[in-house]
Amino acid sequence: MRINRGLSGVRAYLRGAPGTHVWLAVLFVTTVVLHSMPPEFEENFLRHRSTNLHELSRDPVRVLVASAMWIESGRWLPYAFLYTVFHAPAERWLGTARWLAVCALTHVLASLASEALLLAAIRTGRAPLTAVDTLDIGVSYALAGVIAVLGYRIAVPWRYGYLAAVLAVFTLPLAAGPTVTDVGHLLAALSGLACHPLVRGRGKAWNPKETPARPRG
Template sequence: MRIDRGLGQRVWAYVCSAPGTYLWLSVLFVTTVALHHMSPHFEQEFLRQRSTNIHELSNDPGRVLLQSAMWIDGGKWLPVAFQYTVFHAQAERWLGTLRWLMVCAAAHVLATLISEGALLRAVQDGVVKHSAVNTLDIGVSYALAGVVGVLAYRIVAPWRYLYLAVVFLVYGEPLLDAPTFTDLGHFVSVLIGLACYPLVIGRGPAWDPKETVSALRG
């Protein structure tokens, strides 16, 4: 099979333009493969020890906040790779690796603490069972939601408002009917991303979808 060297070089250049995104994605690939070699019982216990649930956060918050972002609940890597390419890579190329990482960390850490704090309050009030303190809570979705939020500043008006309307519909609709603590965490993550506006100042011109469509046509 003939390999298009030019295409390969362009793909490699694109990957190198967002090193943090694809390094993180590579770690997730390795950990996902590792999960597929575990028995179901061992996998659940293994992930629970790396989960940002109330019990683990109380014992070792720094460790689990870091480790929980290195695993994917459910083991579906390809959809995550698509999301990283569409959102994370764009944000990292625009903001730079350090600022992109700051958005990811803020969303992951703060949304976790806020959502687990809400769950703890529900446990204390007897709204949910005490066993919820050991709920499995791993993954990278809070960081993703934060990046989705901050990317609103990458788009020119009026398209920015259409983008935000879709974002709030996707992340806000679950809160209207029996929301879970993860639904709350996702919505909070979007708000945290929007609150990262100071990080986007001076990061270059906004993207105009209309200009992109015109360029593709012409």
Template structure:
């Protein structure tokens, strides 16, 4: 009887792993389907499909909600297996730690925020003549902004010691280096997403308690450092 049950153990282990990060694996499943579709489309048709879902300036002006959602369901020039590995390294632990709702919130902040920041800078470059007007239709699809934000917010998953600062510095350097070599609006978007991910600290688990604790320690230190008799001066 035990031997008959053994083959089910690996399946249960896989299911247990998947159900602890449902959003990540639903997203991966959608990306798998769209990646298969991409490989079966003719180049001209594929270009039309992606342009319709691109978060370029024109689409953001006319249908922002649609393109902000659908642009994150297609991989631009990436292999699905490559992202499968990255999602398991970063998204799975982030979703388990944050919970699905907070994980979605971080991705929304970073994906949307980085998109508008990068496209806003591109619009300014077009206005000043630094970029051609045709750039309003530049192709911009993919999941990399949300991924950059999740990689950055995982900084707060690490303990309070130099490892956290080393990790955060490494993330920022990684996304800042491309800014100094053939700068593009997507390079700006990736760094923006990482910075926005770091700014999501207040919604990480235990952040409020830690911030209250820090404020309480500062108040105690301030009272301890105050001269005798000055802690309660009265109303006068």
């Protein structure tokens, strides 16, 4: 029956990127929780789950994990779209373990490096002391890293155009008064490019002129 075939196709699609869809499910639940919260409590609630300097100095592991489970904007659908376009193909290509490694590395490195730069700015007087509580939460660092690493899935010379566009997207905001998050996004993308060793042996790169290569595994 068509319905059974359709359900089988959906199950196969979900099984191809289980980590992506579990993460999306968690984000859906936390977004519902956030919307059910009184607005006056929301910012303080997120601040305790933010990778700001204050929370990192108290419990770095907790906030690095917690900050990847909430969406500051409270809008889940745009992330569902972005996860489907970038995370799911990356997980099917790399395999769940390598995809998760890219996500973790880029999220952690971008969070710590951007906050280290903020700490240096505070110590030199270029940022106020209150910046230790700057809200820096969400899943965008891992997303930026995965978007960048997907460049290795594309064959040369098309890869260069894709990577140039990615770097432009994450570099241009720095020209208009960079925030901690803007710096973090660029650092995450660069960290994703540094994950090249994780993509070795994952099949032939996709050439737009040819039939798309099937992911290995």
